[in-house]
Amino acid sequence: MRNAGDRLKFIKPVEPELVLEPPVSDDWFHEIKYDGFRTELIRDWAGVRAFTRNGHDWSKRYWPVVTAAEQLKAESFILDGEMIAPEPDGRPNFHAMHSRMTWNAELLAYVAFDILWLNDEDLRQRPAIERKEILWDLIKPAKGIIQYSAHVLGGGAEFYEAVEKMGLEGIVSKRQGSSYRSGPSDIWVKTKCWEYGEFDLLGIKREPGKETVGLMARDGKYAGPATIALTKAQRERLMARVRKGQPPAGVPTAVVGPMVEWVGPGMTARVRYLRGEAKLRHASVQDLRDDGT
Structure with a gap:
């Protein structure tokens, strides 16, 4: 009172x-x-x-x-x-x-x-x-x-x-x-509401029993993860770009780990994600495009 x-x-x-x-x-x-x-x-x-x-x-x-x-x-x-x-x-x-x-x-x-x-x-x-x-x-x-x-x-x-x-x-x-x-x-x-946008695919994270996750960036800045449901053709195209080595600049150390493989520059993903979030949330890859050489 x-x-x-x-x-x-x-x-x-x-x-x-x-x-x-x-x-x-x-x-x-x-x-x-x-x-x-x-x-x-x-x-x-x-x-x-x-x-x-x-x-x-x-x-x-x-x-x-x-x-x-x-x-x-x-x-x-x-x-x-x-x-x-x-x-x-x-x-x-x-x-x-x-x-x-x-x-x-x-x-x-x-x-x-x-x-x-x-x-x-x-x-x-x-x-x-x-x-x-x-x-x-x-x-x-x-x-x-x-x-x-x-x-x-x-x-x-x-x-x-x-x-x-x-x-x-x-x-x-x-x-x-x-x-x-x-x-x-x-x-x-x-x-x-959902938003759609183009992001650079920096790498992928594969863990047994879990969905493949892509690590995304936009304008050179890490944007967050997005799940990837790949067709066989997409998987083959993506795996051809996977490389060993150091993570790209700007990737937070918290997302770097043994399950992460890095992708050469030029892979672009169309991503669906929740509108109004600072980082990607409940995001999923709708399409992949290879602009690299």
Whole structure:
């Protein structure tokens, strides 16, 4: 129980579990996964503060959003959401985040998707869909620097397909009747969209009983692993390029081992991978091309 005069404390956010397909049950609702920085806005008797997903106070960096949140009609609240750098069409531009935080913070926007506390009431045990209604009542019309994460009930597969066609990162699905539970959880799941790209194949890793894995690079930098399901012709072509020796420059020592064989320059792979990840994740090689001599 809080004592009078105590400030509201940061609450560790829910961490959605990554899945490869969205839930299809009508027990779920679905939202766009915004590509930005997870941010918690807290208002109490001393004003509004903005915290990162790890609890660091970034109020000064997000001062325009903090100022806007001061205008919301509530004595106290805790909001969960994403700080984004929106383009004119509303799409988040993650690559613009750092420059806007430094030079143009007024061009940031906060997309709120949950409310954990309102006017001295802890809302975390309320159903997720009910918390969304409470959130909307607080921040509507939510068209300015503080925005609202709209949702759809059910129809996860169709919603995911629409988001993928829009070129967005993915979706987050939440159980309608779930409470808010901090940390890793399967009551919220995220489904990322697929991306396709060309990568240089540096080497292969073969272990008994496991899939062959290719070590990929892009623009001279190691990008991560991708599984390879080879036809016989592809396998013969690839094995002709395998060589002994030292790994190429820039390959992390952690991926170098006795099971790894290096491939001569000129092997290019078309890879399917999850959109919005720093390194290749759940990646698979779709095709191989030999541009070497």
